[in-house]
Amino acid sequence: MSAPAREPAPGGASPAPRWRRDFPISWALDHYVTRREIAKFLTLGSALLAAANAAIAAAGAWGRRGPPTRREIIARASAIPAGGSLLFRYPTADDPCILVRSGDGSLRAFSQVCTHLSCAVVHRPTHDELFCPCHHGIFSATDGRAVAGPPTRRLPVIHLELAGDDVVAIGKEV
Amino acid sequence: MPASERGTVLMTAISAFIAVIVIIQLWLVSAALEALLSDERAVLVPAAAASFALFLVDGGLLLFALRFDRAEGKTAE
Numbered sequence: 065m066s067a068p069a070r071e072p073a074p075g076g077a078s079p080a081p082r083w084r085r086d087f088p089i090s091w092a093l094d095h096y097v098t099r100r101e102i103a104k105f106l107t108l109g110s111a112l113l114a115a116a117n118a119a120i121a122a123a124g125a126w127g128r129r130g131p132p133t134r135r136e137i138i139a140r141a142s143a144i145p146a147g148g149s150l151l152f153r154y155p156t157a158d159d160p161c162i163l164v165r166s167g168d169g170s171l172r173a174f175s176q177v178c179t180h181l182s183c184a185v186v187h188r189p190t191h192d193e194l195f196c197p198c199h200h201g202i203f204s205a206t207d208g209r210a211v212a213g214p215p216t217r218r219l220p221v222i223h224l225e226l227a228g229d230d231v232v233a234i235g236k237e238v
Numbered sequence: 239m240p241a242s243e244r245g246t247v248l249m250t251a252i253s254a255f256i257a258v259i260v261i262i263q264l265w266l267v268s269a270a271l272e273a274l275l276s277d278e279r280a281v282l283v284p285a286a287a288a289s290f291a292l293f294l295v296d297g298g299l300l301l302f303a304l305r306f307d308r309a310e311g312k313t314a315e
Contacts, residue, residue: 099249117289
């Protein structure tokens with residue numbers, strides 16, 4: 065093991081180790097943090113976290129309520145065969161959704177955005193389920209609940225109404 | 239046990255307890271955010287109340303420690 069490099073000191077004084085020049089901090093001048101200061105900082109953090117929780121509760125009470133529900137014709141029922149599906153956007157152009165017809169002939173619609181990491185789900189009529197190809201998340205095509213894979217929350221449901229042959233979206237339940 | 243040693247033990251214990259409470263509050267914030275994004279608004283107010291109660295416990299512990307210092311005539315470790 066080689067000896068640490070030392071700088072020659074002017075005037076013949078004992079040379080200071082090189083690390084001292086790279087790290088010129090004296091213990092005596094260092095700022096000590098006492099336990100009391102740590103406790104005070106932690107209590108301040110506790111106050112900030114309590115305020116953050118209150119802000120979240122306030123946002124939940126008065127904040128985002130979602131776009132107002134509106135009626136919109138999204139498809140013709142006769143155009144979707146059993147096991148078929150159709151993509152549409154509701155309630156805004158930024159909200160992709162999927163309309164599926166189950167094997168029993170019932171129509172259901174869900175948000176197409178996976179609740180795990182927002183990939184687009186696809187319909188798998190053979191298993192009557194909605195499948196997310198990104199991480200193999202699976203949702204029930206009956207009620208949108210997560211049944212396998214990483215997602216833990218169900219897909220938002222689009223409420224439908226039939227008006228003659230028209231399939232009408234009447235609201236979104238997150 | 240001398241007063242200075244008692245003060246050290248007390249402050250260590252209180253600091254550790256406050257740190258645990260802050261970690262619980264961090265979990266509460268993340269759980270409340272998750273609930274807000276899932277539109278499960280019923281849990282938001284209880285989470286905020288619990289977080290505020292934990293802050294009161296933190297504040298009480300800190301006040302207790304500072305009063306202990308004052309009673310012992312000590313201002314810093």
